[in-house]
Amino acid sequence: GGGAAGVAAAATLRSEGYQHDVTLISADDSAPYDRPNLSKDFLEGTAPDDWMLLRAPDFYAKHDIKLLLNATVTELDTGHRQLTLQDGRLLSYDGLLLATGADAVRLPIPGATPQNVLYLRTFADARALVAKLAGAKTAVVLGASFIGLEAAASLRKRGLAVHVVAPDAVPMTKALGPDVGRYVQSLHEAHGVIFHLGTTVASIAGSSFTLANGQRLAADFLVAGVGVRPSVQLAQRAGLAVEDGVVVDEYLQTSAPDVYAAGDIARWPDPHSAERVRVEHYVLAQRQAQVAVRNLLGRREKFDAVPFFWSQHYDVTIRYVGHARSWDAAPIEGSLAGANCSIRYQRAGRTLAVATIGRDRENLQAEVALEAQNV
Numbered sequence: 001g002g003g004a005a006g007v008a009a010a011a012t013l014r015s016e017g018y019q020h021d022v023t024l025i026s027a028d029d030s031a032p033y034d035r036p037n038l039s040k041d042f043l044e045g046t047a048p049d050d051w052m053l054l055r056a057p058d059f060y061a062k063h064d065i066k067l068l069l070n071a072t073v074t075e076l077d078t079g080h081r082q083l084t085l086q087d088g089r090l091l092s093y094d095g096l097l098l099a100t101g102a103d104a105v106r107l108p109i110p111g112a113t114p115q116n117v118l119y120l121r122t123f124a125d126a127r128a129l130v131a132k133l134a135g136a137k138t139a140v141v142l143g144a145s146f147i148g149l150e151a152a153a154s155l156r157k158r159g160l161a162v163h164v165v166a167p168d169a170v171p172m173t174k175a176l177g178p179d180v181g182r183y184v185q186s187l188h189e190a191h192g193v194i195f196h197l198g199t200t201v202a203s204i205a206g207s208s209f210t211l212a213n214g215q216r217l218a219a220d221f222l223v224a225g226v227g228v229r230p231s232v233q234l235a236q237r238a239g240l241a242v243e244d245g246v247v248v249d250e251y252l253q254t255s256a257p258d259v260y261a262a263g264d265i266a267r268w269p270d271p272h273s274a275e276r277v278r279v280e281h282y283v284l285a286q287r288q289a290q291v292a293v294r295n296l297l298g299r300r301e302k303f304d305a306v307p308f309f310w311s312q313h314y315d316v317t318i319r320y321v322g323h324a325r326s327w328d329a330a331p332i333e334g335s336l337a338g339a340n341c342s343i344r345y346q347r348a349g350r351t352l353a354v355a356t357i358g359r360d361r362e363n364l365q366a367e368v369a370l371e372a373q374n375v
Helices: 004-015 123-132 146-157 178-190 233-237 282-296 360-371
Strands: 022-025 065-068 073-077 082-085 090-092 096-098 102-104 117-119 138-142 161-166 194-197 201-205 208-211 216-218 221-224 228-230 259-261 266-270 275-277 308-313 316-322 332-335 340-347 350-357
Touching: 004 022, 004 096, 004 282, 073 233, 096 282, 117 123, 138 146, 138 216, 146 161, 146 178, 146 221, 146 308, 178 194, 178 308, 178 316, 259 282, 282 308, 316 360, 340 360, 350 360
Parallel strands: 022 065, 096 259, 117 221, 138 161, 138 221, 161 194
Antiparallel strands: 073 082, 082 090, 102 228, 201 208, 208 216, 266 275, 308 316, 316 350, 332 340, 340 350
16 A cells, blocks of 8 residues: 555654565555645645655655555465565565555446546546646535545635535534534635535536435536545455454454554554544554554554544644544533634543644643543
């Protein structure tokens, strides 16, 4: 995998003094890039192509890291410690990190074509979307999650009219709760975004998008941001334990010896919630990869970092630390409307996660507090 976890793993091996062969295999056609900014700075038009790279172009050669692009691993033989690539090449390994990430969910919408429905998961996706902006006036965004609404904000900054269509009654309720969801919706509405909630896109005919409620929208294209699925097919074929991701232990080792997993695919025992969790966060992927490769080198270091992510909407940044799949209370301190507050997601009186707006220092303090708090 050539994402945040893969690059962090390769860099950590070298910084830890590992002097043998390191190969980074990526199915992507681009050198590793900053995926979270595809829907933010790059789509908005404030980040040039070379700014998106995770490392300078000469980094891999300088650190003797073999970077294989456009390379897909089709088979993993854990018994013989061997990988088979799509072109038939065989690679042997002493230690392996699986960081295959996640794939965008693609909906079978009648009438959808590559010209009228675009996705935003890879650099190639983002470039294709930017190319569509020339002469475009109106866009439909399907999905009111982080990616969908970040894309909506970026398209508004580009001057397009934007319609957001989603089955949710309130955006982001599942992740942040209805209060924050209504605030984010009002923020987007203040910037001209039109919401169509409680429905979805039922069919497409050229530039006409018919919603399930019968309403029709005219737009130049649709951006689908309806989530991702962990890319676990390789792990499944290899016989690794898989359950909504690749199952790993507290050291991030899979059910096979010397095979570890990190990033979007890893489902690990979280000591802070006492649950097995899988989290699709950029910073977490890097931290997991660093721990995983140190364990490949024999460190036996437990992974106990607290997840963290941020989401940008115009001039408002939401920072979130911890992990709460459900909660029974979410008290707000400060002013949500004034973009200066913290929200504590609690269950049975225990804080599982904290979201902040305009309180970066408090977010860091919450991370330290959560790290010290194990079940």
